[in-house]
Each structure stands twice: as structure tokens, then as C-alpha cells.
Amino acid sequence: MKNNKWNRIVLKVGSALIAPERKGCSSRYLLHIAKFILQCRDMGTEVILVSSGSVAAGAHLFKNIDKPSLPIKKAMAAAGQNEMMSAWDRFFDFPSAQILLTHGDFQDRERYDSVRETIFALLENGILPVVNENDVVTTDALKVGDNDNLSAMVAAAADADALIICSDIDGLYNKNPHTNDDAVMIKQVSVIDQSIYDMAGGAHSSVGTGGMQTKIEAAEKATSHGLTTYIINGFKENSFEQLILGNNPGTIFAPYAKPMEEDLHWLTHTAKAQGELVVEDGFEYPLEQHSEQLTSSELLEVHGEFSAGDTILVRSDDGKHKVKAEANYSSCLLNFITKHDNAEDEPDFQHHTGPLVSDKNIAVIDH
Ligand SMILES: Nc1ncnc2c1ncn2[C@@H]1O[C@H](COP(=O)(O)OP(=O)(O)O)[C@@H](O)[C@H]1O
Numbered sequence: 581m582k583n584n585k586w587n588r589i590v591l592k593v594g595s596a597l598i599a600p601e602r603k604g605c606s607s608r609y610l611l612h613i614a615k616f617i618l619q620c621r622d623m624g625t626e627v628i629l630v631s632s633g634s635v636a637a638g639a640h641l642f643k644n645i646d647k648p649s650l651p652i653k654k655a656m657a658a659a660g661q662n663e664m665m666s667a668w669d670r671f672f673d674f675p676s677a678q679i680l681l682t683h684g685d686f687q688d689r690e691r692y693d694s695v696r697e698t699i700f701a702l703l704e705n706g707i708l709p710v711v712n713e714n715d716v717v718t719t720d721a722l723k724v725g726d727n728d729n730l731s732a733m734v735a736a737a738a739d740a741d742a743l744i745i746c747s748d749i750d751g752l753y754n755k756n757p758h759t760n761d762d763a764v765m766i767k768q769v770s771v772i773d774q775s776i777y778d779m780a781g782g783a784h785s786s787v788g789t790g791g792m793q794t795k796i797e798a799a800e801k802a803t804s805h806g807l808t809t810y811i812i813n814g815f816k817e818n819s820f821e822q823l824i825l826g827n828n829p830g831t832i833f834a835p836y837a838k839p840m841e842e843d844l845h846w847l848t849h850t851a852k853a854q855g856e857l858v859v860e861d862g863f864e865y866p867l868e869q870h871s872e873q874l875t876s877s878e879l880l881e882v883h884g885e886f887s888a889g890d891t892i893l894v895r896s897d898d899g900k901h902k903v904k905a906e907a908n909y910s911s912c913l914l915n916f917i918t919k920h921d922n923a924e925d926e927p928d929f930q931h932h933t934g935p936l937v938s939d940k941n942i943a944v945i946d947h
């Protein structure tokens with residue numbers, strides 16, 4: 581990494597590298613990944629490891645592993661997490677620390693700050709943070725769901741310079757190479773747009789989650805925060821040797837020249853919408869100068885339960901525009917308004933309610 585001069589990186593390691601055949605952890609690939617971590621630290625680059633593989637590592641302890649129920653999958657994660665942590669530990673002569681997170685830890689500002697502070701304290705003391713999703717406690721509403729996105733959220737929270745996603749494939753191809761013989765590898769991506777997402781297919785291995793789709797989402801989260809992002813083949817020792825030499829062994833995603841402001845980045849890439857407003861067609865955000873803000877007179881439907889200050893989706897009735905923003909009113913109040921829009925009450929409500937969402941930060945959703 582002579583040429584890269586990174587201060588801090590997040591290294592994400594996929595399940596296939598930890599427990600390739602779901603027969604417990606294997607040191608086969610971890611050895612050269614651990615060597616890379618060691619070399620980075622020797623060069624003065626701080627490393628945060630995001631390690632998948634708890635489910636794959638724990639699977640061999642259970643019967644009927646081919647179609648495990650959700651509770652069994654969580655039990656596999658609980659048992660496998662221990663195995664995975666000890667597998668990593670065997671390679672290091674410095675301490676490591678386990679951090680298990682859910683989406684809720686990023687959504688809640690106080691918990692988010694707490695995670696950041698803990699990571700910084702570990703790094704300052706030379707301890708390697710090893711992060712995974714806390715699969716045991718996650719629910720659909722609370723989970724990130726895949727460690728590609730989790731690694732990008734960790735990388736943004738930890739102010740890293742680069743995110744390196746180690747997978748079971750050389751990088752991003754123009755189509756899934758496992759199902760298309762003529763797939764061509766993409767060495768560099770400067771802008772992540774729909775054409776890049778269209779290249780992505782799902783996971784191929786029995787242990788991976790998300791395939792290329794979630795890696796591109798992660799790259800978008802990270803590059804928009806100013807991080808260089810790589811997808812590399814973690815099976816190959818040469819990938820890590822090339823990184824150390826400052827070369828690109830896989831696909832590199834260029835960081836945004838002008839990274840997003842922190843709050844807008846959080847709203848766009850981290851915050852989950854707690855509910856949705858459907859409004860009359862014709863609304864546009866971000867607002868042009870002098871254009872009118874959305875008020876309850878344009879409100880058609882309210883979905884979900886949310887409080888003032890929560891993140892919500894606002895969608896035009898024709899589905900053409902969709903934004904994420906901070907609600908200025910609770911779903912309870914807005915439901916009351918939509919159900920009492922008779923001529924008698926309306927002027928009063930219009931008078932008392934201002935814009936439906938805060939225009940401080942508006943994230944336009946286009947895919
Ligand atoms: N366009 C693509 N380029 C490369 N791989 C792709 C593409 N579309 C789908 N894939 C699949 O994504 C897989 C990697 O994702 P995944 O199985 O989730 O791995 P990991 O465990 O490393 O997260 C590849 O093995 C491949 O089958």
C-alpha cells in the first residue's frame with residue numbers, strides 16, 4: 581500500500597472465505613487475509629475487520645442445514661460467532677474485539693456515537709475491531725441484512741479512507757460470470773448509476789448473502805462518503821499482495837470528488853423510513869427557489885406509524901417522485917388531517933400545519 585497511504589481501512593470478508601464448505605472455520609484463506617491485516621498495521625494503516633461467516637461457521641453443529649428455519653439460523657450464528665472469532669484470533673499476536681451491531685445502532689444517533697467512540701478507543705489501543713451483524717437479535721425492521729452494506733456503514737461511521745470487500749469472485753463483471761460465459765470484468769467504476777446496478781445478480785454460493793447487488797450498494801454508500809472502494813477476490817493471495825503494492829487487483833470504485841454532507845449521507849444511505857406519505861402529483865424536491873413546500877393540502881395517504889423527527893418516504897401519487905426526509909408531524913396527526921379534510925375543518929388545519937417535512941435534508945430516491 582505504498583502508493584495509497586491510507587490511515588484507516590475497513591476490510592470486509594465474506595462467508596465463503598471463513599467457512600467455505602460449512603464444515604466449521606477453515607484457515608485456508610484466512611491466513612493470507614490475516615497476513616494482509618498485519619502488513620497494513622505495520623505500515624501504519626488502522627484496520628477494522630467486518631467478518632461474515634458466523635452462520636456458515638456454526639452450521640456443522642446442527643442437523644438439516646440445507647433449509648434451516650430462522651431460529652436455527654440465528655442459533656447457528658450464535659454458535660458460529662465464537663468459532664469465527666477464535667479462528668481469527670489464532671492468527672494475531674495482538675488483541676481483537678468483537679462488535680455486534682444491528683441497523684438500530686446506526687439509526688439512533690446516541691447509539692451511533694457510542695459505536696464510533698468504541699471503535700476509535702479500540703483502534704487507539706492497537707486492538708483490532710471485528711464487526712458482524714448481531715443476527716441473534718435482529719428483526720426485519722432492525723437488521724441491515726447483509727455485511728456488504730454493514731461494512732460501508734461502519735466505514736462511514738469510522739471515517740475510514742477505503743473499503744475493501746473480499747469476495748469469492750475477482751470483482752464486478754458486466755453480468756454474473758457464473759451464469760454468463762461471456763461476462764467481462766469491469767476494472768474501474770467512476771459513477772455508480774442504474775447501468776451499474778443492472779449488471780448485478782444474486783449470490784452464487786450456498787453461504788453468501790446479497791451477491792453483487794449489495795456490494796454495489798455498499799460501494800455507493802462508501803464512495804459518496806469519500807471512500808475508495810474495492811471488490812477483490814479474497815481466495816487469491818495475490819489480490820492482497822497487489823493491494824500492498826498499491827495496485828488494483830479487482831474492481832475499484834472512485835470516491836465522489838465532493839462527498840455528501842454527513843447528515844444528508846446518513847439520511848440517504850443509513851436511515852430507514854418509518855412510514856410513507858402519498859401526496860398529489862407534481863411535487864419536486866429538492867425545492868426550487870421560491871417554490872412551495874408540501875403541506876397537508878397535498879396530502880392523500882399516510883402509511884405506517886411515525887413521530888415528528890422520524891425519517892419518512894414521500895411519494896407522489898403517480899410514483900414518479902420519491903424522497904426521504906424528516907417528518908415535521910406524527911402519523912397520528914397527519915392521519916387525523918387526511919380523515920377530516922372537509923371544508924369546515926380544512927382551513928383551520930392548513931392554518932395550523934406548516935410544511936409536512938423538514939427541507940433541511942431531502943434525499944432523492946432514484947432506484
Ligand atoms: N455482475 C456480477 N459480477 C460478479 N459477480 C456477480 C455478478 N452478479 C452476481 N454475482 C455473484 O455474486 C457473488 C458474490 O456475492 P456473495 O455470494 O454474496 O459473496 P460474499 O459471501 O463474498 O458476500 C459471485 O460469486 C457471483 O456469483
Ligand SMILES: N[C@@H](CCC(=O)OP(=O)(O)O)C(=O)O
Pocket residue numbers: 593594595596631632633634635636657712713715725726727728787788789790791
Ligand atoms: N451476519 C452473517 C453474514 C451475512 C452476510 O452478509 O454474509 P456474506 O454475503 O457472506 O458477507 C453471518 O455472520 O453469517
